Amino acid sequence: MELTQLDYFLTVVRLQHVTKASEALAITQPALSHSISKLEEELGVPLFERRGRNIQVSRYGRMFAESVERALSELERGKQAIEEQVNPESGVIRVAYLNILGAELVPKLIREFHQRHPKIRFELVQGNHTFIRGHMERGECDLMISSAKLESDDYEWVPMVAAPLYVVVSPTHRLAQQKAIKFTELTGEPFIEVKHYCGLKSTLESCFDRFGFAPAVAYEAEDLMTVAGFVAAGLGLSILPKTNGLLLDGLVWLPIEDEGCICEIGLVKKRDKFVTPAAQRFSEYVTAAFP
Numbered sequence: 432m433e434l435t436q437l438d439y440f441l442t443v444v445r446l447q448h449v450t451k452a453s454e455a456l457a458i459t460q461p462a463l464s465h466s467i468s469k470l471e472e473e474l475g476v477p478l479f480e481r482r483g484r485n486i487q488v489s490r491y492g493r494m495f496a497e498s499v500e501r502a503l504s505e506l507e508r509g510k511q512a513i514e515e516q517v518n519p520e521s522g523v524i525r526v527a528y529l530n531i532l533g534a535e536l537v538p539k540l541i542r543e544f545h546q547r548h549p550k551i552r553f554e555l556v557q558g559n560h561t562f563i564r565g566h567m568e569r570g571e572c573d574l575m576i577s578s579a580k581l582e583s584d585d586y587e588w589v590p591m592v593a594a595p596l597y598v599v600v601s602p603t604h605r606l607a608q609q610k611a612i613k614f615t616e617l618t619g620e621p622f623i624e625v626k627h628y629c630g631l632k633s634t635l636e637s638c639f640d641r642f643g644f645a646p647a648v649a650y651e652a653e654d655l656m657t658v659a660g661f662v663a664a665g666l667g668l669s670i671l672p673k674t675n676g677l678l679l680d681g682l683v684w685l686p687i688e689d690e691g692c693i694c695e696i697g698l699v700k701k702r703d704k705f706v707t708p709a710a711q712r713f714s715e716y717v718t719a720a721f722p
Contacts (some may be wrong), residue, residue, distance in 0.1 A: 432473055434506075437499050439466045440478065444488050444496045521550035522709030527563035528555070528576040529630050531655050534676025536592065536696065537576060544716055551709045559654065561628035567699060573710035575699040578630040589698040589714070591721040594672040596638070596692040597684040601665040604683070611686045614642040621649035621667035623658045631655060634694050635670055642689055 443452040443463070453460040471478050478492035488496065516523050528537050541553055556566050560579050567575045567586075580588045598612050606612060606620075624646060625632050639646065649667045652658045655677055658669050663681035671677055672694040673684050698717050700706070706714070 432470065434503075436466050436470050437503060439463055440470055441496060441499060441503070443467060443479070443486070444492065447486060447488070449486060517707045517709070519708035519712060520548065521552075522707045523552045523554055524574070524707070524710045524713050525554045525572040526556070526574050526576065526713075527566045527572040528557050529560060529563065529578060530557050531674060531676045532576055532696065533557055535674060540717065540720070543720075544713060547716070548709075548712065551712075559628045560630035560632075567701070570701075570704075573700070573706045574714060576696065577699060578694050578696050579633050580697065581699055585702055587700050587702050589700070589718055589721075590695060591698055591717065592696040593693045594674065594696065596634075596670050596687055596694055597673050598668060598687060599659065599662050599671050600668045600683050600685065601663055601681055602683055603665060604668060606668070606685065607683045609685055611688045613688045614638075614644040617644065617646070617668065619647055622646035623661045623667045623669040624648045624651050625655065625658055626651050626653060629654060631672070631694060638670070638689075638692050641691065 439452070439456060439458075442456055443449060446452045446455065449463060449467075450460055453463045456463065467478065474491070474495065476491040477489050478495060479486040480489050526537075537555075545551070554572075556563060556572060560577055563572075563575055563577060564579075564581065566572045567581070576591070580586075598606070598617065600607050606616065625635070638644075650661055652661060655671060658671060659677045659679050659682060661667060662669050663679050670687075670692075698714065700714055
């Protein structure tokens with residue numbers, strides 16, 4: 432059973448005349464009759480009753496016509512939905528990003544992109560790195576903005592921002608008055624750590640390994656905002672990027688003197704995967720915005 436057969440069938444149903452239907456479809460009458468016969472053979476019932484030179488839709492034909500009309504209408508809606516999704520001027524871009532990036536970076540990107548392409552829509556998903564990575568790996572988003580690269584060669588990493596890391600303490604901490612600090616000065620200090628599924632975790636572990644620092648973990652937090660809250664409460668110190676979403680009252684940000692302590696934010700996209708023209712346009716915009 433083919434879509435062309437179904438279209439032919441509905442045309443005959445509408446016109447109730449094979450010759451007129453063949454003319455409307457711009458095919459020969461024998462070709463149309465053959466198509467209808469094959470359809471009847473496949474279904475095992477007569478779809479039309481022949482009365483001389485005229486035909487009439489049978490009881491089975493009416494039943495089938497209703498189903499075919501619904502099916503073709505649904506297919507047409509699906510086609511229109513896809514066309515809307517992939518339209519480069521009014522399509523949809525699915526982006527997954529880290530929670531903390533929703534405070535400044537992602538809204539700013541979308542605002543500036545919308546100024547150029549106001550009809551393009553975004554479907555956004557946010558969460559910790561493990562959560563958004565799952566969306567990316569399952570193909571549920573076109574692009575991902577994170578602080579951790581995906582290890583597989585199937586993914587491309589486009590650097591966006593290299594944010595310096597700071598040691599964060601409360602105003603009453605013994606180190607709060609320092610202008611800058613080194614990792615060696617943190618030894619033994621109660622440390623507020625992020626859990627393994629946070630995007631910053633791998634960055635911090637890389638820094639710790641490079642400078643031979645082993646944090647004295649006092650608490651583990653689900654996200655960076657919680658880390659900042661525990662530090663502000665005087666429960667320990669931590670290392671964080673200085674972003675708008677973390678600038679709580681009661682925090683002192685100390686620059687790290689050791690070189691290379693940065694948190695890199697980047698755009699992740701899958702190689703050799705179809706992306707909508709709108710998503711490709713956004714990817715190119717991000718690449719140009721962060722040369």
